[in-house]
Amino acid sequence: MKKALIFGVTGQDGSFLADILLEKGYEVHGMVRRSATGNTRNIEHLIHDQDIFNKRFFLCRGDLADPTSLYRIITTVRPQEIYNEADQDHVGWSYDMVGFSADITGAAVGRILEIIKQVDPSIHYFQPCSSNMFGKTEIAPQTETTPFNPQSVYACSKVLAYHFTRYYREAFGIFASTGILYNHDGGRRSM
Numbered sequence: 231m232k233k234a235l236i237f238g239v240t241g242q243d244g245s246f247l248a249d250i251l252l253e254k255g256y257e258v259h260g261m262v263r264r265s266a267t268g269n270t271r272n273i274e275h276l277i278h279d280q281d282i283f284n285k286r287f288f289l290c291r292g293d294l295a296d297p298t299s300l301y302r303i304i305t306t307v308r309p310q311e312i313y314n315e316a317d318q319d320h321v322g323w324s325y326d327m328v329g330f331s332a333d334i335t336g337a338a339v340g341r342i343l344e345i346i347k348q349v350d351p352s353i354h355y356f357q358p359c360s361s362n363m364f365g366k367t368e369i370a371p372q373t374e375t376t377p378f379n380p381q382s383v384y385a386c387s388k389v390l391a392y393h394f395t396r397y398y399r400e401a402f403g404i405f406a407s408t409g410i411l412y413n414h415d416g417g418r419r420s421m
Contacts, residue, residue: 233257233258233307234257234310234311234312235259235311235312235313236313237261237294237312237314237315238315239258239261239273240270243358248260248276252286252287259287260289261289261290261316262289263294300341300342301349305349312355312356314355314357316334317334332387334387335387335391336386336389336390336394337390339395343395347402351403351404354405355404355406355407357391357395357407357408359389359409359411360410361411362385363410365378365380365385372410378392392408395407395408396408
């Protein structure tokens with residue numbers, strides 16, 4: 231059975247991804263971080279499913295800001311695939327929390343990839359990026375060769391995540407890929 235680890239499993243994209251991977255027969259591990267407001271709303275259906283929870287769907291406590299928890303989770307779970315759906319994804323908040331946004335959205339990607347390199351370079355890694363990286367551009371539609379022109383802390387951080395992923399792929403041969411996503415909404419998106 232394939233094993234996947236999802237950082238950001240409680241968010242819109244991470245929770246939908248967990249559903250899809252479980253349907254495909256994966257064992258899914260999701261990292262959850264401490265939250266003052268509780269943050270498992272999008273995965274409650276999995277937590278309350280006695281046939282899945284702690285059998286094929288598991289939760290791991292940790293935080294992208296804490297390299298020790300990332301290392302512990304990756305070495306304990308030993309996934310074949312890691313999906314990083316976690317970040318500080320609110321553009322407006324990124325202006326007020328510059329250091330946090332840059333660390334969680336950008337620098338944490340370097341932490342994850344370095345752990346993969348050290349623990350098991352055969353792990354496949356996926357990093358979602360954002361069309362915000364293109365910023366002000368007159369090129370439409372954008373492609374992988376469109377120059378980046380980020381206009382927010384969030385966008386700058388996503389550019390860093392993009393380059394970290396590319397660097398670890400090219401320098402160390404890690405199966406690390408990015409996807410540039412455009413705005414997408416759904417019933418599980420937080421406001």
